[in-house]
Amino acid sequence: MNISEYVKRIIRGCGKEADYIIILKINRLDECLKRIIGKMVEKENLGGFYIKGKIENVEVNVFKNGRLLVRGISGEGELERFLLKIFQDKE
Amino acid sequence: MRINNTGIKCFPFPNRNGNKRFNIVKMEFKFEEKVEMLDPMEIRRDFPILKKTINGHKLIYFDNAATTQKPLSVIRVIAKFYMEEYANVHRGVHTLSQIASERYEEAREEVARFINAEREEIIFLRNASEALNMIAYTWGLRELKPEDEILTTLMEHHSNITPWINLSEILKFKIKYVGLTENGTLNLKELEEKMTDKTRIVTLTHMSNVIGTINPVKEIAKIAHENNALIIVDGAQSVPHMPIDVKKMDCDFLAFSGHKMLGPTGIGVLYVKKDVLEEMKPTISGGGTIKNVRWMESEETCKIDWAKIPERFEAGTPNIAGAIGLAEAIRYLRKIGMENVRKYEEELLKYTFKEMDQLDKIKIYGPRDPEIRGGIVSFNIGKLNPHQTALILDQYGIAVRSGVHCAEPLHQKIGAENGSVRASYYIYNTKDEIERMIQILKKIEEIA
Ligand SMILES: Cc1ncc(COP(=O)(O)O)c(C=O)c1O
Numbered sequence: 001m002n003i004s005e006y007v008k009r010i011i012r013g014c015g016k017e018a019d020y021i022i023i024l025k026i027n028r029l030d031e032c033l034k035r036i037i038g039k040m041v042e043k044e045n046l047g048g049f050y051i052k053g054k055i056e057n058v059e060v061n062v063f064k065n066g067r068l069l070v071r072g073i074s075g076e077g078e079l080e081r082f083l084l085k086i087f088q089d090k091e
Numbered sequence: 092m093r094i095n096n097t098g099i100k101c102f103p104f105p106n107r108n109g110n111k112r113f114n115i116v117k118m119e120f121k122f123e124e125k126v127e128m129l130d131p132m133e134i135r136r137d138f139p140i141l142k143k144t145i146n147g148h149k150l151i152y153f154d155n156a157a158t159t160q161k162p163l164s165v166i167r168v169i170a171k172f173y174m175e176e177y178a179n180v181h182r183g184v185h186t187l188s189q190i191a192s193e194r195y196e197e198a199r200e201e202v203a204r205f206i207n208a209e210r211e212e213i214i215f216l217r218n219a220s221e222a223l224n225m226i227a228y229t230w231g232l233r234e235l236k237p238e239d240e241i242l243t244t245l246m247e248h249h250s251n252i253t254p255w256i257n258l259s260e261i262l263k264f265k266i267k268y269v270g271l272t273e274n275g276t277l278n279l280k281e282l283e284e285k286m287t288d289k290t291r292i293v294t295l296t297h298m299s300n301v302i303g304t305i306n307p308v309k310e311i312a313k314i315a316h317e318n319n320a321l322i323i324v325d326g327a328q329s330v331p332h333m334p335i336d337v338k339k340m341d342c343d344f345l346a347f348s349g350h351k352m353l354g355p356t357g358i359g360v361l362y363v364k365k366d367v368l369e370e371m372k373p374t375i376s377g378g379g380t381i382k383n384v385r386w387m388e389s390e391e392t393c394k395i396d397w398a399k400i401p402e403r404f405e406a407g408t409p410n411i412a413g414a415i416g417l418a419e420a421i422r423y424l425r426k427i428g429m430e431n432v433r434k435y436e437e438e439l440l441k442y443t444f445k446e447m448d449q450l451d452k453i454k455i456y457g458p459r460d461p462e463i464r465g466g467i468v469s470f471n472i473g474k475l476n477p478h479q480t481a482l483i484l485d486q487y488g489i490a491v492r493s494g495v496h497c498a499e500p501l502h503q504k505i506g507a508e509n510g511s512v513r514a515s516y517y518i519y520n521t522k523d524e525i526e527r528m529i530q531i532l533k534k535i536e537e538i539a
Contacts, residue, residue: 013477013478013493013510014494014495014497014499014510015477015495015499015502015508015509015510016508016509017476017509019476019478019509021482046538047534047535047537047538049483049486049534049535049538050479050482050483061479061482063482063485063486064486065146065485065486067482067485069476069478069482071476
């Protein structure tokens with residue numbers, strides 16, 4: 001499996017902290033969001049704007065229009081492994 | 092001119108079909124100064140993209156410091172060029188090439204007029220970044236020696252920092268950085284203190300792309316020239332938003348991008364004062380930049396006779412359609428009047444400050460005086476990461492930018508190391524759109 005099945009684009013947000021914005025593919029969106037939210041712990045719905053939580057201690061923010069903001073990951077390689085794990089693992 | 096019963100005077104403004112319509116509104120208030128305002132609702136009709144819906148909401152485009160939208164007249168002129176006038180420029184003898192060359196050179200004249208320069212002083216390049224690099228790798232490469240110094244600021248876009256750092260690694264000259272005052276203006280005292288008889292160049296932005304600060308470039312040019320230094324002005328954010336007169340400003344170089352002023356992407360401008368440009372040799376050369384290249388039998392080498400300016404600096408086939416599109420964008424702006432553009436954006440800025448000041452958790456960066464600030468508002472809300480705020484706004488169709496906006500040292504200086512959210516305005520933005528953004532920011536505050 002390749003993350004490109006689910007991910008359309010990855011943007012590295014500039015700034016001191018390593019933030020990644022992930023644009024998910026629209027055709028797999030529902031399945032994708034379900035998987036991600038299903039795996040999150042310490043979930044919070046923030047004002048109906050987005051859901052914030054953690055997966056394996058990594059902060060993930062899920063926006064309903066198919067954007068993820070993943071924070072505190074050290075590089076592209078680690079991000080790819082992280083995403084692969086989310087999409088591959090059975091719930 | 093038409094006067095309606097509200098006392099508002101409307102000046103006819105030719106639309107894209109050449110018909111008169113009423114676009115610029117002059118409001119007269121008794122005992123008050125006359126204010127001339129452009130009418131954004133009329134202007135919006137020329138921008139098809141503004142009718143678009145994003146994520147189920149009407150698009151509110153507040154990312155104008157990154158790039159601006161294009162009016163129909165610009166889109167049409169480019170299409171017409173490709174459909175009816177396209178050929179390569181310059182040395183072609185056939186008629187179509189003559190037409191294309193004329194259109195390209197007319198575009199150069201239009202740009203020159205817009206900033207009160209001479210046509211020979213205008214070089215077409217891809218964008219402001221390329222123009223700034225071009226200065227470094229043409230003038231800088233030949234002129235700067237290890238004992239020299241250059242002055243820049245901590246307010247710069249990376250495009251006006253990295254070429255100089257790169258070049259200084261090769262040529263070993265020193266770069267000095269001028270800081271900011273508490274309220275986000277350039278520290279002029281520090282600038283004067285850092286200026287020495289070794290300073291060869293002062294290179295700075297006219298308007299900060301983060302905090303909107305408008306730097307007093309005329310005053311700085313005077314200081315630079317008194318010290319025998321040249322001045323480079325990065326006009327990427329100022330040229331699209333205010334009247335620019337290179338003669339009054341007395342800058343030696345000015346760089347700007349077409350896409351930030353209603354023009355197409357891939358076309359930018361480098362203005363260089365004639366007597367400076369005459370002395371320069373190109374770094375990127377080849378087709379078009381030379382008069383001739385002659386084989387010297389006796390010396391067993393080729394001798395270059397450079398072309399006259401500005402062709403000397405435009406190697407290869409230029410972005411012809413881009414230049415023509417930019418000229419049309421300039422015509423559009425000139426009809427509105429750059430004074431009116433500036434005044435209108437000041438109004439939007441005042442309104443933004445007034446409304447944002449009602450929010451408790453917002454931090455706005457940069458000067459609060461609209462007279463020395465362009466229509467750029469960078470901010471953060473509470474503890475929210477700028478991308479979180481931008482992604483929320485995107486869900487409501489509001490396009491803002493988040494991050495460090497290619498100005499990382501400045502973000503360090505203003506205490507926003509992880510970036511900011513930036514709303515930047517142009518002639519088609521309205522107070523209603525700002526109001527809409529503020530409403531959402533108010534809700535965001537509850538979670539910040
Ligand atoms: C102040 C400033 N200088 C230079 C640039 C670079 O412009 P471009 O990307 O068109 O080369 C920008 C772009 O945002 C800018 O804001």
